[in-house]
């Protein structure tokens with residue numbers, strides 16, 4: 001890693017202008033203080049961008065500790081920091097706020113030295129963690145439908161960001177492949193004999209026929225229950241049929257992942273069945289830890305922290321009275337595996353909000369049972385539903401839950417006709433290729449750009465719009481910049497280092513570029529990709545303003561080089577940012 005701005009080695013975690021400034025402020029503080037109290041200021045983008053770039057909070061609390069008046073502390077800090085080439089102006093305001101305006105020179109150097117590394121993923125986190133990401137995890141009984149979209153794309157985006165920041169990421173697709181419905185499916189498969197394979201081509205149809213039979217045919221239902229028992233006691237004939245079913249179902253999933261551009265394959269496939277031989281031990285160990293009580297013959301762990309409406313501790317059932325294990329038992333086994341075998345420091349669960357209580361109970365039980373490593377965190381990142389325009393769960397015209405494959409077909413077709421209408425000169429293969437990138441990107445972006453906790457209404461028109469915070473808008477912003485380079489002379493590549501920021505719109509764009517690292521760090525901490533979406537969308541707006549105010553190709557050579565450099569860096573950040581969201585770009589749209 002080269003020397004950073006100001007000739008110093010850049011600190012390993014300085015990924016944004018914001019964090020560079022925060023570090024400088026705490027160094028300044030270290031220089032003036034008498035005791036060893038640490039001051040880690042909270043640096044934010046200024047609310048008065050016409051005068052200031054950033055604002056640091058927290059001097060108030062630090063001043064109290066040092067028995068100084070907040071303004072005195074701010075003044076001393078300012079004096080201590082003045083020598084660096086980083087800050088053009090500083091001023092304290094209010095109780096312990098400090099405002100900063102950076103020098104243009106520092107901003108330019110930061111973008112050249114550090115932003116380029118952040119884009120390329122040359123980032124060493126201060127503490128490299130092993131992070132397990134539990135994502136997608138559909139039940140293999142049915143084909144993937146719209147209900148699986150959020151866990152899949154949000155989890156994938158966060159996993160990409162964590163990997164980009166230098167962590168070691170282990171994806172775990174905790175598919176449902178061992179529940180009681182598999183007895184039903186396997187029995188139905190067996191009853192079809194040779195025609196089963198053909199029927200399995202339409203998994204949805206297969207499932208609904210099996211389930212109809214289960215509910216209308218007593219003998220079949222009995223057989224299905226017997227099969228579940230046989231399966232769970234490792235009967236080889238049943239296991240063989242089950243494996244076949246699982247393989248077919250998995251190949252449906254794989255195909256969807258491929259279309260979505262999601263990085264999930266057999267290496268990260270570790271479903272419920274993988275833990276089937278650990279469940280008895282999990283219950284025994286919970287018992288040994290003194291956590292288990294019997295209630296109506298079932299084995300339960302009563303929570304110490306989580307109480308029901310009646311004020312009594314809620315039970316987590318880990319074994320039913322007939323001996324069967326549950327979803328929760330498997331999750332306990334998975335936690336132990338992730339702690340012991342995967343040596344996880346952090347586990348993120350991308351699962352919908354309706355399972356919030358389940359995870360609170362499971363996490364608490366796992367801790368009390370001693371399954372969780374010291375310092376290991378377990379985080380459920382919940383998300384809401386995708387609804388129709390009416391706010392109710394999204395349905396097809398026939399009243400079914402839309403299959404992801406059908407949804408993606410429609411997205412691609414719609415995007416393709418938009419591309420064709422806008423670019424009549426393109427060949428039909430080109431339109432299809434761009435349509436695929438835009439259509440899939442639009443569906444993913446619509447999901448990623450929302451605060452995950454909110455439900456959101458699925459709408460083709462808004463997600464495919466070229467205006468607003470949409471995937472196509474950002475892809476278009478990228479293509480527009482690619483177009484500038486296409487029209488420019490071959491020698492104009494936008495690689496000459498940035499040396500000046502003369503116009504306000506240039507400076508505003510450069511500052512925004514300098515905070516790309518802060519946006520991705522936010523995603524890593526909170527598990528919320530919409531923070532990166534918001535950032536990219538405001539970067540694109542800054543770019544538009546810049547492009548309106550500052551002619552690029554028609555300007556004088558030295559100005560032109562600087563502006564082309566800003567164009568290049570913006571395109572690089574847009575592309576890297578979208579790729580971190582799992583979204584491709586096209587050079588034309």
Ligand code: ARG
Pocket residue numbers: 134137138139174175176331334349351
């Ligand atoms: N298969 C479950 C479902 O469809 C989601 C699994 C989530 N992951 C977990 N470790 N429980 O609801």
